[in-house]
Amino acid sequence: MAGHSKWANIKRQKARVDAKKGKTFTQLSRAIIVAARNGGPDPEANFQLRTAIEKAKAASIPNDNIDRAIAKGAGTYDSDEAQLESIRYEGYGPGGVAVLIEALTDNRNRTAADLRSAFSKNGGNLGETGCVSWMFEQKGVVILEGEINEEELLEISADAGAESYEMNDDPGAEVFTEATDLEQLNRTLIEARFPVKEAELRWLANNYVEVTDPDQARSLLKLMDALESLDDVQNVTANFEMAEELMFESSRS
Incomplete structure (x- = not known):
């Protein structure tokens, strides 16, 4: 739909409007800890x-902090901190929009309470496990930023097993693949000298709810901000889309 953006694009554009920092040091450090714990240091x-x-280096996290997070994940750092665990939460935003939250926490009760508060203050509610996850599918995404030859991208991506791609106006593109094929696709695009910014796993909605009401748009964007500001939250995904003009207007309200 021309002139409309889904949540991933809204998130990227809104970050520019708000001129906010990205993930906090705590959020990025926790991602390193869990990655090192799951797959080695x-x-x-x-x-x-x-x-x-x-991602941590892009956010200017000092190398000492990164090394300490890796050591914590590998179990070689002497720390009294509680063990982090990955939990997925689900809920509904204003208008029944589906919201999926990935969190890393050392205290489930605290995280659930913080999420419930963020939902209730912004016209939504935290739901039960499984209430909206059936609407989403996890995919691997390689994000490119810079001038791109679309014909070359199509050829290289197809050879690397990519499922699809979307060109952006920034300029840039996003290339999508099965979650298990993300590393191979990322490596192939880097070797082909495409301007790879980052690679990530992302939950993609199978269907979208179009938001046209300004009040609902404001409430939804406030809810997304409230959820993403929590240190325990790593990623937030929602199945709404809205006109870009409405997004910019709502962000300034």
């Missing part, structure tokens, strides 16, 4: 860890 052999480190 060697970035060369652990794609999840490598991408988490790249």
